[in-house]
Amino acid sequence: MTLEQPLVESRLDAEAGLAAAVGHLRSLQHPSGYWKGDLVTNVTMDAEDLMLRHFLGIATARTDEETARWIRSQQAEDGSWATFHGGPGDLSTTVEAWVALRMAGDDARAEHLQRAARFVRGAGGVEQARVFTHMWLSLFGLWSWDDCPDLPPEIVFLPSWAPLNIYNWGCWARQTIVPLTIVSALRPVRPADIDTAELRTGARPARSSVTSLAGVFERLDAVLHAYTRRPVRWLREAAMRRATEWILARQEADGGWGGIQPPWVYSLIALHLMGYPLDHPAMRAGIEGLDGFTVHEQTPEGPVRWLEACQSPVWDTGLAVAALLDAGVPGDDPAVLAATDWLLDEQITAGGDWQVRRPDLPGGGWAFEFANDTYPDTDDTAEIVLALRRVRHPDQPRLDAALDRAVAWTTGMQSKDGGWGAFDADNTHTLAEKLPFCDFGAVIDPPSADVTAHVVEMLAAEGRAADEPCGRGVRWLLDGQEADGSWFGRWGANHVYGTGAVVPALVAAGVDPRTAAIRRAVRWLEEHQNADGGWGEDLRSYRDPARVGRGASTPSQTAWALLALLAAGEDSAAVETGVRHLLRTQREDGGWEELLYTGTGFPGDFYISYRLYRIVFPIWALGRYVARERGGGRP
Incomplete structure (x- = not known):
């Protein structure tokens, strides 16, 4: 025409x-x-789903195999994984994909993981990854909780007019922060039989200037870490109970939280750490609900499964x-x-x-x-x-x-x-x-x-x-x-x-x-x-x-x-x-x-x-x- x-x-x-x-x-x-x-979206959803199942002890050979096959299929020629089709490699996404594939049984010496490791090192190493990635690694003893920003559960007591109260966060961030305060306070470690040494460069991110607000918060984080080691016990326990009640009150009919992946997986981890067994109705509904977000497809290489973020x-x-x-x-x-x-x-x-x-x-x-x-x-x-x-x-x-x-x-x-x-x-x-925690994504809703x-x-x-x-x-x-x-x-x-x-x-x-x-x-x-x-x-x-x-x-x-x-x-x-x-x-x-x-x-x-x-x-x-x-x- x-x-x-x-x-x-x-x-x-x-x-x-x-x-x-x-x-x-x-x-x-x-x-x-x-x-x-x-x-x-991207393979962080799938990597984190696999890691969640390993953390909760519900991973199976089939879910590992099908998830790993999907993750491998999305890898770029340079060894990386991107956050969108045709986009550049992303450091944190690549780190999480590498760890998930290792947990699924892929050999670190395999060519695709060697390429991924080279990309990670070239992009600054696991040290430069985002906070969420460091927290996932910390769950398995692959990163130190001491090197993650502290999220005190006591923030749930802040009134709605106070700075940094949970309602000053966007709803997606709010629902993520509350369960993560429990995780951050309890600092769980369930060691994975893998090693991330080849993803490291030894170079740590530079701290912000002490004269900047970000620099002030970074130094305040050290104070919060000290408090976490010796908290006011009754106050911390009360805060974690309040956070747990807040989480349970917002669980939806499909078992999820907010209809999106981040608060869903972190709420499951938080509830589990607070003593809720896998067969508790809230836990069972949450895990079963995630299955409803899972897409199963047949490919020439075999069946794959991937998770919708929403x-x-x-x-x-x-x-x-x-x-x-x-x-x-x-x-x-x-x-x-x-x-x-x-x-x-x-x-x-x-x-x-x-x-x-x-x-x-x-x-x-x-x-x-x-x-x-x-x-x-x-x-x-x-x-x-x-x-x-x-x-x-x-x-x-x-x-x-x-x-x-x-x-x-x-x-x-x-x-x-x-x-x-x-x-x-x-x-x-x-x-x-x-805040040091906020190195990924929008956290407010203007x-x-x-x-x-x-x-x-x-x-x-x-x-x-x-x-x-x-x-x-x-x-x-x-x-x-x-x-x-x-x-x-x-x-x-x-x-x-x-x-x-x-x-x-x-x-x-x-x-x-x-x-x-x-x-x-x-x-x-x-x-x-x-x-x-x-x-x-x-x-x-x-x-x-x-x-x-x-x-x-x-x-x-x-x-x-x-x-x-x-x-x-x-x-x-x-x-x-x-x-x-x-x-x-x-x-x-x-x-x-x-x-x-x-x-x-x-x-x-x-x-x-x-x-x-x-x-x-x-x-x-x-x-x-x-x-x-x-x-x-x-x-």
């Missing part, structure tokens, strides 16, 4: 491609009504419903109604940790996972409201009441600065980021452009664009625009995601597409379109500004850019070539390939491949393009 072809031919092609994609998406719906794509059925289903509706599927289509009923059953009206900051706000949000009632999030909730408000449901009063509760809850979660974070309001205290945009777009669709909360959100977004015209993407890669979310939200809220902010965003997108017509952004853009907006084209990122351009009213070569890129790369079954990761867990540290993104977002974009070409606007 060439750009000179008439638009009507492009529209007809787009209609055919859209129909095929919708058919493919329909085929992926679960009989219960939801959609769920596998969520792929599962995203609520998010996937909300996006799928929106995509189908934008593709012109009727609001009372059986697939749409089945998904709606499933989502209505998943709404969370109970309280949660978010009430620490908003104690008088009634519940009404949705979480990301099958079971995470303690932590609904504004992002899921906004997208679900946007989708379900367009559904023609046989019990309309029930649907409307649910959505009204969701809108009220989401609005009430606005932070003081006008933006929205994902799980908490006003979770902006940065002091925790300076407002972000992508989440705020989704909420603003939802409020505008609800007819509340003129209301004060939406207006404050719009101002927050406009103030947060980057100098180059883009917006940062917290939960997706990266500026393409942020810009793809913000432009449609601003236009929906009444910002004229001709304003300077929108024109700058359009110009940025056009300048970053690839020669093949698509868009892509390498995940290394979170650390390397030269990669911002640059990378191989992917279906999901191309769709994000198109959604922004279409919302801005663009009828340009950029739109036409972007649509044609999607059509040209579409598979015969109506789907798309997307090996590169486009989801973000922690910017700069942890990334996600959502396997449903490659289908829902292209449908969304093609649906809006076809509707525009037909002259009808959004379906």
Whole structure:
């Protein structure tokens, strides 16, 4: 296809491609009504699952063999393991993979482990690995607990107004920190019959300057270590009991904690150390629940097993419903109604940790996972409201009441600065980021452009664009625009995601597409379109500004850019070539390939491949393009 072809031919092609994609998406719906794509991260999940099973004494030859086979299959030529497909080798990930393979029985003299050891030494050695890695090694006597930051369980007694109280951490960090305080206090060692000497260089990390806050905390850590050796016994025991009660109170129906791997595995370890046997209901449910996060696949080398860090059925289903509706599927289509009923059953009206900051706000949000009632999030909730408000449901009063509760809850979660974070309001205290423990991942949940945009777009669709909360959100977004015209993407890669979310939200809220902010965003997108017509952004853009907006084209990122351009009213070569890129790369079954990761867990540290993104977002974009070409606007 060439750009000179008439638009009507492009529209007809787009209609055919859209129909095929919708058919493919329909085929992926679960009989219960939801959609769920596998969520792929990196082999730290699998290495830590294997190490957990060895620590608890529940490892089997089969789980070791299948996990090790998967880990080996993900190794790069230089001996390393990366945190995302095609990414550079990561020191800590490689250390954990090496240790797990040794525990599974791989010989340290084997060529693949020799290559891994060379990479580790070249990257600074195990001494330079992150704190989480050192803690895992300490569990097996491969690192000293004295060289891990101390996490005193007494912090559970700090009131919510005090610095460094657990509610000043993001919910994912909070749920991880609490069980780790027990582990840190008890310092368990269950020796593994392996040696990590060949991973060491002998070079220790330099300490921060004593005049810096990080340096002060590093030296305070020495005081905490001294206290741990001689704690106030009654206070420490009371703190560990309180931490244990806190953990048990937040165990979800699926046996997990927060629906994510880190707090899940550390909570199991903490409870076990506190005397809970493996057959205790909480332990048994937690271990069995992890099996539900395990993916089994057949490969030419044999069966493999790998662990999802999280599962995203609520998010996937909300996006799928929106995509189908934008593709012109009727609001009372059986697939749409089945998904709606499933989502209505998943709404969370109970309280949660978010009430620490908003104690008088009634519940009404949705979480990301099958079971995470303690932590609904504004992002899921906004997208679900946007989708379900367009559904023609046989019990309309029930649907409307649910959505009204969701809108009220989401609005009430606005932070003081006008933006929205994902799980908490006003979770902006940065002091925790300076702690020696915090060398990996985001630990707080401040407002972000992508989440705020989704909420603003939802409020505008609800007819509340003129209301004060939406207006404050719009101002927050406009103030947060980057100098180059883009917006940062917290939960997706990266500026393409942020810009793809913000432009449609601003236009929906009444910002004229001709304003300077929108024109700058359009110009940025056009300048970053690839020669093949698509868009892509390498995940290394979170650390390397030269990669911002640059990378191989992917279906999901191309769709994000198109959604922004279409919302801005663009009828340009950029739109036409972007649509044609999607059509040209579409598979015969109506789907798309997307090996590169486009989801973000922690910017700069942890990334996600959502396997449903490659289908829902292209449908969304093609649906809006076809509707525009037909002259009808959004379906």
